[in-house]
Amino acid sequence: MTANAELLGRYGDSLLGVFGTPALVIERGEGCYVWDADGKRYLDLLAGIAVNALGHNHPEIVGAVSKQVGEVVHVSNFFTTRAQIGLAEALLKAAGAPDGSRVFFTNSGTESMEAAIKLARRTGRPGIIAAQGAFHGRSTGALALTAKAAYREPFEPLLPGVKHIPYGDADALAGALTPEVGAVVLEPIQGEAGVIEPPEGYLQRVRELTRMAGVLMIVDEVQTGIGRTGDWFAFQSTGIVPDAITIAKGLGGGVPIGALMTFGPEVSALLQPGMHGTTFGGNPLACAAGLAVLATITRDGLLENAIRVGDAFAAAVVALEHPLICGVRGRGLLRGISLTEPIAPAVATLARDAGFIVNPVAPDTLRLAPPLIITAAELTTFVDALPALLDAAAA
Ligand SMILES: *Cc1c(COP(=O)(O)O)cnc(C)c1O
16 A cells, blocks of 8 residues: 555544545645655645745745744734734735735634624624625635535525625626625635636726725735735735735745735724734744745745746647637636636646646636746646646546
């Protein structure tokens, strides 16, 4: 028996079955590569679902986290640390946040959404509008905003007052902005739905409509943020300023951390002392990792890399002119390869056997969200392998 098989047997006997059986036991990583328990190497084109922004075992994260571990790991929110203050300042700067903006640290994307829901409730109007296809997390609050019926139905009734409207349709939003609505929550690109981009100008229209209606516009940047699309945050490419954003995934480069960012003094005043809290949120260990991620993205020009390498990758996939490929969606290093047949799961399995980790996010879509440090040459090895993988999956 292989080491992978032996360990996966033990996994099945000890872990709750909510994830099914994992594909691999990963033992170590270096740069954009990981190795499984049998020593096989894979090019990691998913980065733990847009999490390992600097790849694996990055010296800046190893150094920052090691140093922080040796100083102080946790202090509670009765106290604060240089790392926590420094990361909040760095995030506000990266977001170009207006004066009076603030940061609340969490441990995950879901917890960032929970904080956002409480922010929305503080408008005094319980209605929240989200989009069809949306993914915002699995806790009972965040799940009410998530659209997928299979995730929701076993747990209904969920938080009341949430209405889902078609994504990318500003007129549908205009019609849904009743006096009970306090907030609109949207992903700037829908990641879990299959890397779906809204039409040009949609977020700008949402901003106009929500401003006119006095409704909060909350942008879920959990997957798109921290450089993934080539801007620090995807909303920045649209010129709008939302009322709040949620982040997580890439922020800690693999160390669990998230945040709610509130923009401007009025929105930041909605959550007052005592109204929200968390034990681990903002701990210095996770904040040290976040600081290393932001500093390294800046130092190494990784926003530019995401655009340059991401655009070259999309162009190279299109240039294959393969009959099973209909196009490439997304921006920067968040990409969906759209297929003409529902063979994405088979392609992903064959790709893994060939040493590439990609994600069949939808039956007809392969999602790639590689580390922001990835090179054009590394991506080219996958582009070169793709035609044969598609042909084999369709055969
Ligand atoms: C992953 C994700 C979440 C949930 O984040 P967790 O860290 O898994 O709780 C929320 N929103 C979006 C857009 C996501 O991609």
